[in-house]
Amino acid sequence: MGLFSSDFSIYPFGELSLENCYPSTTDFQVISTGDGRGVGIKSLRQIRRGHLLCKVSGQLLASRRLHTLEINEAVHMYDPHFTGLLLHSCDPNVFLDMASLELWALKDIVRGDLLCMDYAVTEGTLMRQFACQCGSPNCRLWITGSKEPLNEEGKKFLGQLNCDCDSAVGS
Numbered sequence: 001m002g003l004f005s006s007d008f009s010i011y012p013f014g015e016l017s018l019e020n021c022y023p024s025t026t027d028f029q030v031i032s033t034g035d036g037r038g039v040g041i042k043s044l045r046q047i048r049r050g051h052l053l054c055k056v057s058g059q060l061l062a063s064r065r066l067h068t069l070e071i072n073e074a075v076h077m078y079d080p081h082f083t084g085l086l087l088h089s090c091d092p093n094v095f096l097d098m099a100s101l102e103l104w105a106l107k108d109i110v111r112g113d114l115l116c117m118d119y120a121v122t123e124g125t126l127m128r129q130f131a132c133q134c135g136s137p138n139c140r141l142w143i144t145g146s147k148e149p150l151n152e153e154g155k156k157f158l159g160q161l162n163c164d165c166d167s168a169v170g171s
């Protein structure tokens, strides 16, 4: 992660300097996907699988809300600048370690790739369950937190899909 005069921290906290490996505008860009998924984070550089992308941070809250990530059931990190904007995929290219507050590459990432995590890895319960169109072969089609049941909307959604949904609903 080179330090250039054009480097700006994505976080608006001056203390979180770029030297400490927090995300910079040289390496990442907040973009609008234009396909209904809303805002996402694009990588502006190549990152090899297994490598650290950056450290992450946020405000600690006692409850879940939009743009929080779960540290544990009672503590949630509010980060509307970076991690809270990561898109979901059932076949993610990044892993958010909420114990060390680090973002790691699960796959080789090339310049221009959108960063996607699996929300069920960090979240026991989601603010809102949603239909997934990530397109991966193992797509669960309807996304819930890891510790919550499918809601009525999800049951209806999966019921309407004229397919063998057993593998998608299970796990």
Ligand SMILES: [Zn+2]
Binding pocket: 089, 090, 091, 132, 133, 134, 135, 136, 138, 139, 140, 141
């Ligand atoms: Zn999916």
